[in-house]
Amino acid sequence: MAKIKYIIFSWLALCLSYSSVQAKLFGAQSFTLDNGLQVVVAENHKAPVIKHMLWYKAGGVDEKVGKGGTAHLLEHLMFRGTSKVSGESFNEILKQNGVESNAFTSLDFTAYHHILDISKLELVMALEADRMQNLQISPENFALERDIVYQERKQVVDNNPSAPFTESLRKVLWQEHPYGRSVSGTEEEIKSLTLQDVEDFYNGFYTPDNAVLVLAGDIDIQTAKDLAQKYYGTIPQRQMAEKAKFTKINPNVAARLEMSLPQINTPRLIKNYIAPSYNTEKEDIYNLLVFSKYIGEGETSELYKDLVLEQKKALGISSSYDYASRSYGVFRITALPAENVSPQELEQAIDKSVKKAINKLNIDRINNTKDKMLSGLVYLQDNPFNAANTLGMMTSLGMSTEDIENIDEKIRHVQYQDVKKAANKLLSQMAVVTGILNPKGEN
Amino acid sequence: MPYRRRRSKSSGIMTNILKWLTFSFLLFGGCWYFYKQYLSFNPEKILSESTLKEKTFSSKPIEVISPRHKIKAYLIEENHAPIISFSFMFSGAGRASDNKNQQGISGITATMLTEGTQNLTSQQFKEKLEDYAIGISFSSNLDNFSGSMITTGEHQEQAYRLLKDVLTAPRFDETDLNRIKQQMQKAFLLQKEHPQSILNLKFAEYLYGDHPYGRNPLGKLEDINKLKRQDLLKYMQNHLAQNNLLIGVAGDITPETLGRVLDEVFGALPQTTAIDFVRNPNVDFKKSDKNIEFASGGQNISRFAAKGVSRNDEDFYPLYVANHIFGGSGLSSRLSKAAREEKGLTYSIYTYMSMAEKSPLLQGKFSSTADKYQEVEDILHREWNKFGQKGATEEEVESAKKYLLASYNLRFASVANLSEILLYMQKDNLGLDFLQNRNQNIKKISTEEVNKAAQKYFKPNGFVSVNIGSFTQNKEK
Numbered sequence: 050m051a052k053i054k055y056i057i058f059s060w061l062a063l064c065l066s067y068s069s070v071q072a073k074l075f076g077a078q079s080f081t082l083d084n085g086l087q088v089v090v091a092e093n094h095k096a097p098v099i100k101h102m103l104w105y106k107a108g109g110v111d112e113k114v115g116k117g118g119t120a121h122l123l124e125h126l127m128f129r130g131t132s133k134v135s136g137e138s139f140n141e142i143l144k145q146n147g148v149e150s151n152a153f154t155s156l157d158f159t160a161y162h163h164i165l166d167i168s169k170l171e172l173v174m175a176l177e178a179d180r181m182q183n184l185q186i187s188p189e190n191f192a193l194e195r196d197i198v199y200q201e202r203k204q205v206v207d208n209n210p211s212a213p214f215t216e217s218l219r220k221v222l223w224q225e226h227p228y229g230r231s232v233s234g235t236e237e238e239i240k241s242l243t244l245q246d247v248e249d250f251y252n253g254f255y256t257p258d259n260a261v262l263v264l265a266g267d268i269d270i271q272t273a274k275d276l277a278q279k280y281y282g283t284i285p286q287r288q289m290a291e292k293a294k295f296t297k298i299n300p301n302v303a304a305r306l307e308m309s310l311p312q313i314n315t316p317r318l319i320k321n322y323i324a325p326s327y328n329t330e331k332e333d334i335y336n337l338l339v340f341s342k343y344i345g346e347g348e349t350s351e352l353y354k355d356l357v358l359e360q361k362k363a364l365g366i367s368s369s370y371d372y373a374s375r376s377y378g379v380f381r382i383t384a385l386p387a388e389n390v391s392p393q394e395l396e397q398a399i400d401k402s403v404k405k406a407i408n409k410l411n412i413d414r415i416n417n418t419k420d421k422m423l424s425g426l427v428y429l430q431d432n433p434f435n436a437a438n439t440l441g442m443m444t445s446l447g448m449s450t451e452d453i454e455n456i457d458e459k460i461r462h463v464q465y466q467d468v469k470k471a472a473n474k475l476l477s478q479m480a481v482v483t484g485i486l487n488p489k490g491e492n
Numbered sequence: 493m494p495y496r497r498r499r500s501k502s503s504g505i506m507t508n509i510l511k512w513l514t515f516s517f518l519l520f521g522g523c524w525y526f527y528k529q530y531l532s533f534n535p536e537k538i539l540s541e542s543t544l545k546e547k548t549f550s551s552k553p554i555e556v557i558s559p560r561h562k563i564k565a566y567l568i569e570e571n572h573a574p575i576i577s578f579s580f581m582f583s584g585a586g587r588a589s590d591n592k593n594q595q596g597i598s599g600i601t602a603t604m605l606t607e608g609t610q611n612l613t614s615q616q617f618k619e620k621l622e623d624y625a626i627g628i629s630f631s632s633n634l635d636n637f638s639g640s641m642i643t644t645g646e647h648q649e650q651a652y653r654l655l656k657d658v659l660t661a662p663r664f665d666e667t668d669l670n671r672i673k674q675q676m677q678k679a680f681l682l683q684k685e686h687p688q689s690i691l692n693l694k695f696a697e698y699l700y701g702d703h704p705y706g707r708n709p710l711g712k713l714e715d716i717n718k719l720k721r722q723d724l725l726k727y728m729q730n731h732l733a734q735n736n737l738l739i740g741v742a743g744d745i746t747p748e749t750l751g752r753v754l755d756e757v758f759g760a761l762p763q764t765t766a767i768d769f770v771r772n773p774n775v776d777f778k779k780s781d782k783n784i785e786f787a788s789g790g791q792n793i794s795r796f797a798a799k800g801v802s803r804n805d806e807d808f809y810p811l812y813v814a815n816h817i818f819g820g821s822g823l824s825s826r827l828s829k830a831a832r833e834e835k836g837l838t839y840s841i842y843t844y845m846s847m848a849e850k851s852p853l854l855q856g857k858f859s860s861t862a863d864k865y866q867e868v869e870d871i872l873h874r875e876w877n878k879f880g881q882k883g884a885t886e887e888e889v890e891s892a893k894k895y896l897l898a899s900y901n902l903r904f905a906s907v908a909n910l911s912e913i914l915l916y917m918q919k920d921n922l923g924l925d926f927l928q929n930r931n932q933n934i935k936k937i938s939t940e941e942v943n944k945a946a947q948k949y950f951k952p953n954g955f956v957s958v959n960i961g962s963f964t965q966n967k968e969k
Binding site for chain 2 (some may be wrong): 466
């Protein structure tokens with residue numbers, strides 16, 4: 050689901066923020082097979098385990114209009130069998146071999162992941178390579194799985210009392226841009242999906258030159274090369290379907306959305322800015338990463354100190370910055386107003402506080418922030434399963450392994466003047482939506 | 493001769509038929525063999541020809557006892573990266589043992605412990621953690637009060653000093669306490685928004701009544717608002733001591749260093765606790781189900797529970813396997829197959845063993861739209877009763893055991909996992925050699941034992957359930 054992306058991101062931000070200067074972040078290496086499949090390998094020999102991930106650079110945004118949920122339904126059907134292995138055998142073979150297997154779909158990507166004992170790797174590679182080519186969807190399985198994704202939407206989205214708010218916020222901010230869609234699709238969209246829709250998506254996007262294989266764990270680079278070639282190297286490319294066209298956003302959008310919803314017991318405030326991403330303005334992302342850390346990540350950040358500790362207008366406030374997108378990124382501030390402080394009052398206080406913090410920016414403050422971000426990089430070498438997530442996402446969005454391994458260097462070289470410039474540009478020249486969620490019956 | 497010829501002719505036919513049969517048998521067999529080996533998907537062949545062979549996670553835990561205060565810890569020395577992780581626990585100091593008039597005190601103390609020390613204000617303390625990339629956190633669950641610390645090798649001495657100060661000289665400033673109280677007030681409001689969260693509260697209440705296990709995990713707001721610095725210090729004095737302390741450590745640290753650190757960090761804690769231990773609850777698993785009407789655009793949610801077993805019970809492993817087969821193994825569990833894979837009625841349905849000290853349970857959960865809900869509930873009852881009566885097949889047990897053996901190494905991926913495992917080995921009295929013996933214990937489990945456990949714990953309709961959603965509206969089938 051789309052959320053996964055943010056989880057991974059906050060994890061990376063956390064690791065970056067936990068901040069020791071190391072020569073390498075992940076120690077990753079990469080190569081590309083003749084058929085276009087990119088492979089990223091991170092060696093970690095602590096335990097005889099590995100995470101195998103296959104990322105397809107296709108997700109919700111690549112669906113046809115009105116066919117929301119296609120990518121996600123396909124993700125489910127990938128567990129329902131191929132012309133060689135039935136769905137039931139697929140799940141049973143993985144279970145018997147101790148493999149933890151799952152998948153997720155976001156607007157940008159679809160990823161299939163397995164964590165397993167190293168001795169089972171070839172089995173997993175064979176199964177994953179098989180379903181890249183030989184997926185077979187029966188009408189019965191299609192109908193069943195469409196019912197299941199409908200139930201999933203009901204559970205994950207519709208049971209959440211604040212979901213109508215977050216779904217509307219997204220639409221207001223992104224308007225016609227494909228990031229305004231929902232990964233699950235609406236109820237009506239899910240019901241309208243056909244087997245043909247899903248097969249078209251599979252045939253159009255599940256081709257080796259549109260995928261990234263990540264292997265992180267107890268493996269050396271040569272074995273990884275041999276095995277990747279053995280299992281994936283012979284898979285032919287397919288004619289790629291047309292991918293999403295990302296429309297230019299209108300930077301003048303400064304929208305407001307207030308909603309009162311049943312079951313909501315306390316107001317909250319959220320400001321979402323469309324922001325540069327690795328794919329729109331590569332160099333600005335490092336400035337904004339440092340800015341987000343400085344202004345709102347953690348309890349030593351400027352906004353927390355000013356609005357929670359000093360002014361006592363909020364009980365919680367934080368910012369996040371997601372630059373890992375195929376199109377634009379998002380900069381976000383979320384806040385929980387203190388008792389007897391209206392969201393509107395808090396909103397004004399936030400705007401002032403942000404300006405104040407930007408004006409205060411100087412070399413010491415930026416160095417202090419950068420030190421915090423860089424002090425814990427060594428943690429990135431701990432858990433190979435986490436490393437796989439980050440490497441997979443970043444490679445899928447187009448980052449080279451060199452760029453990934455050099456994020457720390459880029460951050461080290463960030464200047465306070467550039468942070469200031471990037472922050473001002475973000476706040477004044479990018480589209481924004483301010484959302485206020487209230488309990489039903491209050492305004 | 494003619495006779496012979498005739499005979500020979502007929503025997504010739506027979507021979508030919510036999511030859512033909514043998515030939516086609518061999519041909520068919522050959523084709524089948526060829527198909528299995530080279531054309532169909534053959535997991536055994538892939539595994540047997542695989543270049544990557546089985547390995548065992550080789551680091552063995554040792555026990556370290558500190559020289560001065562004789563504080564014990566389990567250690568796995570692991571030098572892959574310069575990282576050290578501590579997991580520790582004060583057993584019996586969890587929220588169920590919170591004073592009746594101070595419900596929530598253990599949780600508040602856990603939060604307040606990272607709000608500074610006598611020498612450092614809350615802000616100074618948090619700055620230090622970030623500057624040195626040290627993570628220190630505390631939490632309290634039903635039974636225990638737990639802490640964790642992670643540090644890089646480079647800043648480890650700083651980390652030990654901070655942890656020591658936190659445990660022996662916490663700040664507990666009035667301003668910080670007030671802020672946490674206000675945040676708690678919001679937490680109580682947020683807790684009653686999502687139907688799942690409401691159900692969790694009602695479920696504990698219905699199962700345990702006025703037993704401390706039935707309390708709101710956040711505590712009581714009135715009680716929390718009355719808490720003062722002195723109360724938290726007293727809580728610590730009575731609950732966090734050397735005699736209920738358990739420690740697991742993993743990472744880049746030698747036994748010698750650890751011995752010294754144990755004395756430094758934990759040596760100043762009081763010797764003994766004064767905890768009001770929690771009585772065993774009386775749970776009536778035969779109680780009628782409870783439905784809570786709740787309007788949402790989503791699904792009905794059901795939680796259910798039957799009696800379970802503690803970690804040291806002789807039924808633990810057999811029930812563990814039984815649960816895996818019934819509802820614990822994801823898409824291949826019996827419940828998932830019946831309700832999800834074959835019918836499309838739900839996105840998730842599963843069971844698990846929960847290990848609360850005074851009330852181990854076999855629990856489960858599912859959710860489905862109101863129109864399908866009854867059907868899933870019927871499937872659950874049908875499968876539960878069938879499993880209790882007939883148990884699992886030999887193949888199912890073998891398959892479950894294979895999973896448990898093959899997935900064994902997955903737990904060793906991070907140092908934080910390792911220290912946590914070492915902590916729980918002590919809490920559950922599994923012994924220092926648990927990791928070496930674990931797979932043998934799994935291999936020993938027989939189908940007969942599993943089915944005895946199935947019969948004993950999956951009693952006919954022997955679970956109680958609490959459900960939230962729309963139960964009165966017209967149900968379309």
